[in-house]
Amino acid sequence: xxxxxxxxxxxxxxxxxxxxxxxxxxxxxxxxxxxxxxxxxxxxxxxxxxxxxxxxxxxxxxxxxxxxxxxxxxxxxxxxxxxxxxxxxxxxxxxxxxxxxxxxxxxxxxxxxxxxxxxxxxxxxxxxxxxxxxxxxxxxxxxxxxxxxxxxxxxxxxxxxxxxxxxxxxxxxxxxxxxxxxxxxxxxxxxxxxxxxxxxxxxxxxxxxxxxxxxxxxxxxxxxxxxxxxxxxxxxxxxxxxxxxxxxxxxxxxxxxxxxxxxxxxxxxxxxxxxxxxxxxxxxxxxxxxxxxxxxxxxxxxxxxxxxxxxxxxxxxxxxxxxxxxxxxxxxxxxxxxxxxxxxxxxxxxxxxxxxxxxxxxxxxxxxxxxxxxxxxxxxxxxxxxxxxxxxxxxxxxxxxxxxxxxxxxxxxxxx
RNA sequence: GUGAGUGUAGCUCAACGGUAGAGUAUCGGACUGUGGAUCCGAGCGUUGCGGGUUCAAAUCCCGUCACUCACCCCA
Numbered sequence: 001x002x003x004x005x006x007x008x009x010x011x012x013x014x015x016x017x018x019x020x021x022x023x024x025x026x027x028x029x030x031x032x033x034x035x036x037x038x039x040x041x042x043x044x045x046x047x048x049x050x051x052x053x054x055x056x057x058x059x060x061x062x063x064x065x066x067x068x069x070x071x072x073x074x075x076x077x078x079x080x081x082x083x084x085x086x087x088x089x090x091x092x093x094x095x096x097x098x099x100x101x102x103x104x105x106x107x108x109x110x111x112x113x114x115x116x117x118x119x120x121x122x123x124x125x126x127x128x129x130x131x132x133x134x135x136x137x138x139x140x141x142x143x144x145x146x147x148x149x150x151x152x153x154x155x156x157x158x159x160x161x162x163x164x165x166x167x168x169x170x171x172x173x174x175x176x177x178x179x180x181x182x183x184x185x186x187x188x189x190x191x192x193x194x195x196x197x198x199x200x201x202x203x204x205x206x207x208x209x210x211x212x213x214x215x216x217x218x219x220x221x222x223x224x225x226x227x228x229x230x231x232x233x234x235x236x237x238x239x240x241x242x243x244x245x246x247x248x249x250x251x252x253x254x255x256x257x258x259x260x261x262x263x264x265x266x267x268x269x270x271x272x273x274x275x276x277x278x279x280x281x282x283x284x285x286x287x288x289x290x291x292x293x294x295x296x297x298x299x300x301x302x303x304x305x306x307x308x309x310x311x312x313x314x315x316x317x318x319x320x321x322x323x324x325x326x327x328x329x330x331x332x333x334x335x336x337x338x339x340x341x342x343x344x345x346x347x348x349x350x351x352x353x354x355x356x357x358x359x360x361x362x363x364x365x366x367x368x369x370x371x372x373x374x375x376x377x378x379x380x381x382x383x384x385x386x387x388x389x390x391x392x393x394x395x396x397x398x399x400x401x402x403x404x405x406x407x408x409x410x411x412x413x414x415x416x
Numbered sequence: 417g418u419g420a421g422u423g424u425a426g427c428u429c430a431a432c433g434g435u436a437g438a439g440u441a442u443c444g445g446a447c448u449g450u451g452g453a454u455c456c457g458a459g460c461g462u463u464g465c466g467g468g469u470u471c472a473a474a475u476c477c478c479g480u481c482a483c484u485c486a487c488c489c490c491a
Contacts (some may be wrong), residue, residue, distance in 0.1 A: 008482080061490080064489085113490080116488085117486095131469055232447085269491095277485085311491095331449060331450095332449095361448065361449085362449045363449080363450060365450085367451055369450090391449090
């Protein structure tokens with residue numbers, strides 16, 4: 001019989017790393033509530049159609065990376081590969097767009113993509129992210145970006161790079177893509193087979209290719225930033241201006257392309273020099289048509305998602321505050337009942353208390369106390385029980401006192 | 417999906433094709449109302465799995481699986 005292991009690309013999280021996760025989660029809650037974001041939790045799985053329509057049928061994610069299955073009623077469901085489509089769906093479904101605008105949400109949770117695992121990349125991974133609906137101002141783009149950068153800075157993550165671009169809109173993108181395809185076809189023979197395929201499928205992705213010949217061609221291809229429509233150009237300029245008000249340094253990267261089809265206008269990404277090949281900590285942008293495309297009103301949105309595993313890689317392991325454990329030792333099993341009752345009382349008072357049910361001797365129990373890094377070992381054995389006292393040993397100082405049981409609470413208040 | 421590297425005790429790692437070992441951890445004892453130190457002892461493995469070569473395989477060959485990293489893609 002073979003051992004059952006965690007599925008490929010998944011992992012167990014436990015001490016000491018789990019403390020880092022709790023720290024990060026708490027930091028996210030604390031930080032984003034300052035911006036009046038509401039937490040939202042959407043289902044782990046959705047109708048597959050939501051992601052096909054939301055993310056785009058032609059994207060890598062939808063084509064190759066979704067965990068899709070049929071349930072017993074033959075519905076096609078998919079483990080969420082990202083959360084924006086779900087949040088939009090939830091907002092539409094709950095009629096949030098009727099009442100409150102603008103809407104600000106944040107989320108934390110697991111996402112799933114059928115990818116080949118490597119450093120910073122998992123099949124089940126965790127993202128936090130924010131979404132703001134129904135605010136078309138460039139300043140809100142800047143605020144979202146500021147919050148993303150500022151939060152990572154507050155975590156003392158160094159070596160960050162913010163890349164910024166505008167990916168246009170349905171007004172300016174199609175004409176540009178036409179120009180781009182023509183230009184790319186002129187250099188078709190110089191491109192790798194992958195990029196030749198991209199000319200028709202998704203020519204923007206040619207900019208991503210790292211092969212030198214393709215990079216050389218890409219350097220001579222027309223840029224979207226030179227073909228933006230008036231509205232997109234003005235919006236992008238205002239975003240950049242607002243970012244300068246907020247003192248957020250960025251790098252204009254006309255080759256920055258997002259992997260999901262719904263993005264319009266502002267696109268951004270924060271990368272880190274300390275990660276491996278998977279160096280994106282966070283990515284996002286504006287999606288002015290997604291809400292309508294998913295059956296909602298004609299309202300705009302902007303957001304980002306951040307990879308928590310990748311952030312955790314930067315945080316190292318926190319030195320968890322060691323618990324000041326009280327260990328109750330009783331020696332002979334005859335006194336176990338007394339020990340159990342004392343433990344109950346102490347826990348009721350809020351102390352972390354440990355006792356060893358299978359200890360055969362005081363010696364063994366002291367050994368267990370030592371192994372569990374107890375601050376104090378309380379001895380409640382024959383002598384103490386006969387005299388109505390308890391002995392308290394300070395494990396670090398190797399000092400022991402004997403006091404009436406009645407005074408234990410007061411003693412602990414003073415000495416714990 | 418493609419490529420490379422690595423799979424030996426719970427953990428970290430040894431073993432020219434010739435009896436699978438050390439450190440550490442665990443458990444027991446020296447030490448029967450007091451932990452850490454020291455000493456002694458114990459258990460521990462179908463060498464990831466399957467096949468092949470060989471008198472003989474942890475070692476060489478093939479396949480497979482897992483992990484790691486990279487390509488790809490992305491958070």
